Amino acid sequence: MTKLVRKNIRMSPEVAKFYEEKAEGMGISQSALMVVALTDYIKQEKTINMMSNMEYMLKLIEEKPDSEEK
Secondary structure, eight states: OOOOOOOOOOOOHHHHHHHHHHHHHHTSOHHHHHHHHHHHHHHHHHHHHHHHHHHHHHHHHHHSOGGGGO
């Protein structure tokens, strides 16, 4: 089982209201919604980093002379 930790955060009233309304509309707790949002953010960050690495590798491949491919 995954060990869970508690984190307390401070946020603007606008963000708090958004989370309250969104969580209520989805029928989940605000904590669960925050975990979902943060997990999605982490996935996006990883994807951006991976795409950046792929772009670098493609440039390396494109710069490689044709004679080395044979």
